[in-house]
Amino acid sequence: MDTAQRSAKIKATDVSVFYGEKQALFDVSLDLGENEVTSFIGPSGCGKSTFLRCLNRMNDTIPICRVNGKIELDGGDIYDPKIDVVELRARVGMVFQKPNPFPKSIFDNVAYGPKIHGLTRNKSELEELVTSSLKKAGLWNEVKDRxxxxxxxxxxxxxxxxxxARAIAxxxxxxxxxxxxxxxxxIATAIVEELIDELRSNYTIIIVTHSMQQAARVSQRTAFFHLGKLIEFGRTEDIFSNPKQQQTEDYITGKIG
Structure with a gap:
């Protein structure tokens, strides 16, 4: 793996997750590169969303969930007890499966995060940030009059x-x-995929997807999970054209899924 040229934004080491007695993830270690799109693929229930939610401590919201191991963002341990989780989630934004806008105006949806984190000093700065976030999300022209x-x-x-737009604001x-x-x-999927490709010049993006075609289209690296274990991780083209593990090949060719 050509890790030498990549700077890791997030480094996960031996991450295991338990829901009560049940273990959902087993000793996952991987480096997520800066300004790259990484896809997590694998069958339903394989642990890919569980691992994704470890990266901004969303699993903290589940009382019976316990996370072991280490996850570092820019070298700092995100599970350090001194970490402000609200601040962490501002640095590690999240977009969910179903669109979930707040029951507020388009403007207030995007302005919400910057307001609670005190990112702007006045109204004109806030308006500028909302505008630039909507532009980056490819939505400005469609909503600027509403x-x-x-x-x-x-x-x-x-x-x-x-x-x-709300996540990047x-x-x-x-x-x-x-x-x-x-x-x-x-059509909407194609627009979002194009957007993901544009956003990676400014952000490190990690996407869980059920669609192998989507992973192949949008990501530079792909991690294949199966039954709570990370089976293989590497450059997307290698994972899809020349996987090292039989299980990866079986999943990609449709034998398991």
Missing amino acids: LNEPGTGLSGGQQQRLCI TRPDVVLMDEPCSALDP
Whole structure:
């Protein structure tokens, strides 16, 4: 693996996750490169979303969940008791499977994070940040005349781009996406995929996807999970054209799934 040329944004070492007595992830170690898109693929229930949620401590919201091992963001341990989790989640944004805009105006959806994190000093700075986030999310031209209308009034694909604008408005380093296109039609999916490709010049992006075609289209690296274990991780073209593990090949050719 050509790790020498990559600088790791996130470094996970021996990460295991338990829900009560049940172990969901087993000793996962991998480095997630800066300004890359990494896809997590694998059958349902293989642990890919569980691992994704470890990266911004979303699993903290589940009382019976316990995470062992170490995850570092820019060299700092994100599970250090002194870490402010709210601040961490501003640095590691999240976009969910189903678009979930707040029941607020389009403007307020995007302004919400910057407001609570005190990222802007005045109204004009806030307006500038909202505008630039909507532009980066490829949504500005469609909504610039209706910023005071509810975000819930947008189409599914537009709502998902609004959620991406909301995630990047807090100026994160990393954006996590948990199957961001699974509720979208093919045209909206293509727009979001194009957007992911554009965003990687500014962000480290990690995407969980059920679609191997999507992983092949959008990511530079792919991690294949199966039954809570990381089976293989490498450059996307290698994983799909020349996998080292039989299990990876079986999944890609449809023998397991």
